[in-house]
Amino acid sequence: MKKEFLENALNEISDEHLAEALSFKKRSASFYFKLTLSGAACFLIVAIAAIASKSFSSNPVKATTENQTYPAVNAVTENFSVTQQTEIAIETSNDIGCPTAADWENTSLFNKFSKAAYQGNEYIYCSRLMYSESEILKSLCACELEGKDISTGKIYKTKAELFKIISLNLSFAVAVKFEESHNYYIYSNPEYLPESIDSLLSDLSLKNNVSSSNGIVYHEKTDNVLATMTRLEKGEEAVSLLLSLLETNKNLKPQKKAFEPSEENISFNINILNIPANIKFSKSGLLAFDFSGNSFVFELTEEDFSFFLSSVKGEDSTEATTLYGAITIPESESIEAKSVTSPAYNPGLPTE
Amino acid sequence: MEDRNIISLFFERDEQAISETQLKYGKLILKISQNILLNSEDSFECVNDTYLALWNTIPPNRPDPFISFVCKIARNLSLKKKRDKNAMKRNACILPIEELENALFSGDVYESYSEKELGKKIDNFLSNISKEDRVVFIRRYWLGEEISEISDETGLSANSVYKRLSKTRHKLRLHLEEEGFYL
Structure with a gap:
């Protein structure tokens, strides 16, 4: 309630402040270079003045800076070595009608250069990698990515390095490190399709990498989301349940088709390393994986769904004890699907 | 295209207004929705709802600055959708707004201010x-951006962003204390 109160209160922040924050431009590298240069110049002047005063002083002061070596100011970055250039296809970002928010300079790197390619696979940006490079990264090659500022049509290029994420198969994702950033960004392949559940398990090292993300399980009826949408207290249980379900069906082959919801469905979110994925499970037995734009489904059985659902809701039909923890679902809203009338249209206009 | 030209297109009921808005602010709207809803499907719906809301409200409104108006609509629609779905979508992670909530509402009894007054x-x-x-405060608590994202966008180090936020939250609390917000 307090959160909602605060969210509404923040709506009173003036348009001028918002516009300032939304269009804030970071200072260019040249600004910092000039700053460093002017700092170095000041330091030099002070040093010369100190030496001069020492030379002309009648009562020489014991030099305290003797033998001190001043660090050289190196304004030139190391040359970037481009290797395996032939394996990299240069891709153009922002060509699918998903434009930059503001001008080019004010757009984040992964938005500017949202596509990469390696060995015939195309990847798109999906998340930031939060793990240490020694554990999960192995350098593949240097490359040059290309991005297009669609407001001006100008093409930009940037140097980057591609990495294999050790626990993920190359056909699923790679990591990109831009020369001007210390972050690693995960780019996933929207065309990735495992041969079977077994290869999905191994390609993604699912057992080690998967974790509960949003921690929710909810039910929906075709277009209508039910009121019963509860915080998942024991998300890891849902994850192990999913893994055991996959293990028992490991020979199943995926289909590259859209998920078709039935009258009762379960949907929840997980993370694979830091890649968000949505899992949907319909009463008819369709199990769908959705990784930021890439989706495929496996045809499980209605019994599998019932097993999963019964574990989710627990033995007691009015109290979801197994996965919902101690949260009680009102009987009227429990597992049975309920249609919800669409609320009156409210464009969410800013309050004056 | 300049904002005023986009608004003129809305006034002329020219559908190009939508595509120009999408071209200029589409990614920003999507980001706001995703930060709040944490769900791609819902976020894309919210983006479309935002365009519809803009179409239905301009005219008579002639917003200035346009960017704030667009983002406020996207944020309000996303918050509304989140509340409609009762989307408590994280258990372990603390949402940015919860960070502020903990700083402002922990322990003390506070005056029954209206949302508007507090705002x-x-x-x-x-x-x-x-x-x-x-800028850091608004990007974190209004836009819901991650610290690393703010760091990327502003050129400040992540550590500096974190420290600034911490200090600003503390200062805000002191400011509200001075203003008699707490009993």
């Missing part, structure tokens, strides 16, 4: 802090 006080407070602090 005005926060806005006054923001007017009196440095530009960098203000």
Whole structure:
């Protein structure tokens, strides 16, 4: 309630402040270079003045800076070595009608250069990698990515390095490190399709990498989301349940088709390393994986769904004890699907 | 295209207004929705709803600055959708707004201010802090951006962003104390 109160209160922040924050431009590298240069110049002047005063002083002061070596100011970055250039296809970002928010300079790197390619696979940006490079990264090659500022049509290029994420198969994702950033960004392949559940398990090292993300399980009826949408207290249980379900069906082959919801469905979110994925499970037995734009489904059985659902809701039909923890679902809203009338249209206009 | 030209297209009921808005602010709207809803499907729906809302409200509105108007609509629609779905979508992670909530509402009893009154006080407070602090605060608590994202966008180090936020939250609390927000 307090959160909602605060969210509404923040709506009173003036348009001028918002516009300032939304269009804030970071200072260019040249600004910092000039700053460093002017700092170095000041330091030099002070040093010369100190030496001069020492030379002309009648009562020489014991030099305290003797033998001190001043660090050289190196304004030139190391040359970037481009290797395996032939394996990299240069891709153009922002060509699918998903434009930059503001001008080019004010757009984040992964938005500017949202596509990469390696060995015939195309990847798109999906998340930031939060793990240490020694554990999960192995350098593949240097490359040059290309991005297009669609407001001006100008093409930009940037140097980057591609990495294999050790626990993920190359056909699923790679990591990109831009020369001007210390972050690693995960780019996933929207065309990735495992041969079977077994290869999905191994390609993604699912057992080690998967974790509960949003921690929710909810039910929906075709277009209508039910009121019963509860915080998942024991998300890891849902994850192990999913893994055991996959293990028992490991020979199943995926289909590259859209998920078709039935009258009762379960949907929840997980993370694979830091890649968000949505899992949907319909009463008819369709199990769908959705990784930021890439989706495929496996045809499980209605019994599998019932097993999963019964574990989710627990033995007691009015109290979801197994996965919902101690949260009680009102009987009227429990597992049975309920249609919800669409609320009156409210464009969410800013309050004056 | 300049904002005023886009608004003119809305006034002329030219559908190009939508595509120009999408071209200029589409990614920003999507980001706002995703930060709030944490779900791609819902976020894309919200983006479309935002365009529809813009179409239905301009005219008669002639917003200036346009970017704030667009983002406020996207944020309000996303918050509404999140509340409709009762989307408590994280258990372990603390959402940015919860960070602020913990700083402002922990322990003390506070006056029964209206949302609007509290909002005005926060806005006054923001007017009196440095530009960098203000930008970082709004990007974190209004836009819901991650610290690393703010760091990327502003050029400040992640550590600096974290420290600025921490100091600003503390200052805001002191400011509200001075304003008699807490009993």
